[in-house]
Amino acid sequence: xxxxxxxxxxxxxxxxxxxxxxxxxxxxxxxxxxxxxxxxxxxxxxxxxxxxxxxxxxxxxxxxxxxxxxxxxxxxxxxxxxxxxxxxxxxxxxxxxxxxxxxxxxxxxxxxxxxxxxxxxxxxxxxxxxxxxxxxxxxxx
Amino acid sequence: xxxxxxxxxxxxxxxxxxxxxxxxxxxxxxxxxxxxxxxxxxxxxxxxxxxxxxxxxxxxxxxxxxxxxxxxxxxxxxxxxxxxxxxxxxxxxxxxxxxxxxxxxxxxxxxxxxxxxxxxxxxxxxxxxxxxxxxxxxxxxxxxxxxxxxxxxxxxxxxxxxxxxxxxxxxxxxxxxxxxxxxxxxxxxxxxxxxxxxxxxxxxxxxxxxxxxxxxxxxxxxxxxxxxxxxxxxxxxxxxx
Numbered sequence: 001x002x003x004x005x006x007x008x009x010x011x012x013x014x015x016x017x018x019x020x021x022x023x024x025x026x027x028x029x030x031x032x033x034x035x036x037x038x039x040x041x042x043x044x045x046x047x048x049x050x051x052x053x054x055x056x057x058x059x060x061x062x063x064x065x066x067x068x069x070x071x072x073x074x075x076x077x078x079x080x081x082x083x084x085x086x087x088x089x090x091x092x093x094x095x096x097x098x099x100x101x102x103x104x105x106x107x108x109x110x111x112x113x114x115x116x117x118x119x120x121x122x123x124x125x126x127x128x129x130x131x132x133x134x135x136x137x138x139x140x141x
Numbered sequence: 142x143x144x145x146x147x148x149x150x151x152x153x154x155x156x157x158x159x160x161x162x163x164x165x166x167x168x169x170x171x172x173x174x175x176x177x178x179x180x181x182x183x184x185x186x187x188x189x190x191x192x193x194x195x196x197x198x199x200x201x202x203x204x205x206x207x208x209x210x211x212x213x214x215x216x217x218x219x220x221x222x223x224x225x226x227x228x229x230x231x232x233x234x235x236x237x238x239x240x241x242x243x244x245x246x247x248x249x250x251x252x253x254x255x256x257x258x259x260x261x262x263x264x265x266x267x268x269x270x271x272x273x274x275x276x277x278x279x280x281x282x283x284x285x286x287x288x289x290x291x292x293x294x295x296x297x298x299x300x301x302x303x304x305x306x307x308x309x310x311x312x313x314x315x316x317x318x319x320x321x322x323x324x325x326x327x328x329x330x331x332x333x334x335x336x337x338x339x340x341x342x343x344x345x346x347x348x349x350x351x352x353x354x355x356x357x358x359x360x361x362x363x364x365x366x367x368x369x370x371x372x373x374x375x376x377x378x379x380x381x382x
Binding site: 024025026029031032033034035036037039040041062065068071072073074112115116120 | 151152153154156157158160161162163164165166167168169172378
């Protein structure tokens with residue numbers, strides 16, 4: 001195979017469908033995990049950090065749940081994987097900030113790492129990367 | 142249009158719902174904050190506090206309550222002895238107020254010392270100085286009442302409430318997450334309002350009312366003590382393991 005052919009090959013050209021199915025499952029499951037964790041944390045964060053922090057967790061949970069539902073279907077591949085990647089990446093970034101310098105308007109003092117948060121963030125990171133990969137791939141017609 | 146292939150490729154919604162549900166249940170079952178993994182939150186009239194969950198936290202929680210109970214107890218005794226001395230005209234060694242006042246001032250040093258392991262020597266001394274003024278200005282207020290000097294009373298009262306805000310602001314600056322300025326100012330203002338009422342009733346001979354005032358003061362100060370100990374436990378979890 002000539003090198004110029006490889007370089008000029010469009011990135012959306014037909015990867016195996018099974019890869020897309022696996023990526024779709026990873027994104028959807030990661031988003032579902034994120035949704036469940038964030039929604040479950042709403043009451044505690046509302047109580048500890050006030051309504052703003054509680055609402056932020058609720059929004060993160062609902063957003064993750066929504067992208068999980070949309071990304072699960074191939075017909076939304078035009079936008080859903082990218083939306084999922086953005087939501088999950090934003091959640092990963094928010095967690096990283098909360099553990100380092102704080103999150104503007106939400107968490108003024110950085111907190112320490114916790115096992116649940118780390119595991120959830122790893123899942124979200126896998127989901128975000130899988131979402132991005134899914135945006136570069138297209139199922140065969 | 143949805144094809145059979147699409148349906149086969151899609152992630153079942155039931156699976157996602159189960160995953161989210163399990164993640165949520167796991168989250169609720171596990172402690173999720175490193176700082177307060179071992180404590181549960183509960184409300185107080187001045188904000189959220191953590192329930193002490195190990196021996197170190199319980200000891201600190203109790204010590205803080207003791208300090209602030211001392212604060213209101215010796216304040217009451219200072220008020221009662223000041224009023225009794227004023228009624229009897231006792232002065233010098235016959236007066237009972239100075240001994241109570243001395244013990245009350247020592248309590249302000251104790252409270253300042255209590256925060257030094259966390260916020261440092263200078264912060265502890267600053268808090269002691271602010272609380273020292275809190276006491277001495279209160280005495281000025283009582284003296285103005287006994288002297289029936291309205292101008293001195295108004296002046297001292299204004300300074301007393303300003304000092305209260307200074308104390309609240311100092312605490313809020315030290316730990317804004319657990320001790321927000323608005324809450325701390327409100328809590329301190331309540332403490333002053335209650336103490337002023339107690340002093341007025343005691344000096345005015347309304348002794349039963351003064352006793353009832355103290356009950357309210359006691360309940361309020363325990364809330365404040367819990368907010369303070371809770372804030373320190375949350376801010377310095379490594380010192381309570």
